[in-house]
């Protein structure tokens with residue numbers, strides 16, 4: 001009976017899916033989602049201009065297909081993704097191409113960008129919401145589309161993973177006869193603290209999520225589709241259960257633990273299957289995408305609307321009014337912060353993304369890209385400060401690493417530029433979740449060291 005009460009409390013139905021709803025290791029950082037969780041998505045007013053970097057995704061950059069002084073309409077193609085692993089770029093606003101310029105992304109990379117000045121002639125407000133998320137989303141008509149037609153529409157719409165990775169979706173869910181897909185997994189965990197964009201979409205746009213899930217499942221010829229959600233988002237669970245009723249999409253409620261939203265760990269929690277070290281979900285017959293991404297799939301395939309906007313959480317104790325905003329790509333992060341009332345005096349660090357995997361930045365002109373899931377502004381109090389000392393060999397980083405790595409050894413090998421040793425410790429299996437650095441009592445910058453090592457290995461082609 002005690003066991004049942006525990007299951008009920010967790011809201012995990014042990015018969016709904018094969019996994020046990022969680023994974024080994026991981027951490028429980030403060031969630032801090034209450035700051036913005038109850039703020040319905042607001043639509044940002046049209047900015048005067050947008051700055052559209054030509055590389056907003058993993059893979060090759062876009063080639064510009066517009067020139068300065070050219071007039072464009074919202075939704076027009078402005079950058080062509082020519083490589084297979086690339087994604088095309090479309091303008092979110094109507095207006096004139098001002099110039100090509102170099103901009104700096106939140107991760108510090110410099111990038112060529114197209115600057116477009118608005119003429120104010122595009123949809124906004126409720127009309128924009130209705131075309132993007134509202135109205136009726138068919139659940140049966142999708143069956144008339146072939147997987148190839150769905151994938152071509154996803155490609156043409158420039159869709160990438162909106163959970164943060166920004167991997168081109170037409171590649172991720174391209175069907176491959178050598179690796180048949182049994183299951184589509186849609187990630188609604190949003191385990192990164194503070195961020196609430198996926199949560200608000202699940203509450204406010206569940207029909208678009210279910211429609212996009214069914215389309216993506218058909219594109220990969222999957223026999224089953226799950227949407228995985230952590231059990232700290234019960235309103236989202238109820239909303240999606242209602243929308244998915246009769247659609248054949250299962251809602252899998254998993255335990256709240258970081259990084260439950262990592263694809264390998266969500267697969268483990270829901271399906272009880274392990275993705276082999278160095279392998280991909282497709283190696284075990286699973287394709288993975290995200291709830292925000294599938295809304296873009298639904299829109300791109302059913303309404304022929306490319307990816308031009310995304311939902312961004314602007315949150316943290318250093319923001320006057322935390323909100324969730326539907327914003328055009330290329331708008332400045334500073335404009336979003338200003339729309340949310342600006343920074344509090346106590347604001348100490350601005351992060352693109354969340355505190356575990358995001359990038360601290362200072363330039364308010366930094367543009368929002370397809371991979372920008374949030375802006376988190378932390379106060380001095382919210383920043384966990386631990387004075388850096390030497391490794392005390394406590395082993396806590398090993399205890400929490402969800403990939404069963406030895407973070408301290410990888411980080412030290414990386415610091416000493418011993419990349420042979422770093423590879424021996426499987427440095428490339430680290431997905432930079434930050435759990436080791438979070439738990440380290442010596443305040444060692446484990447993730448930065450590992451990230452630097454990975455970049456040097458990649459750069460040297462080792």
Ligand code: SF4
Nearest residue numbers: 401430432433434436
């Ligand atoms: S080594 Fe990598 S995967 Fe393991 S806890 Fe650290 S950041 Fe996460």
Ligand code: SF4
Nearest residue numbers: 391392394395397440
């Ligand atoms: S948690 Fe920090 S101090 Fe402990 S073993 Fe790992 S690196 Fe060393």
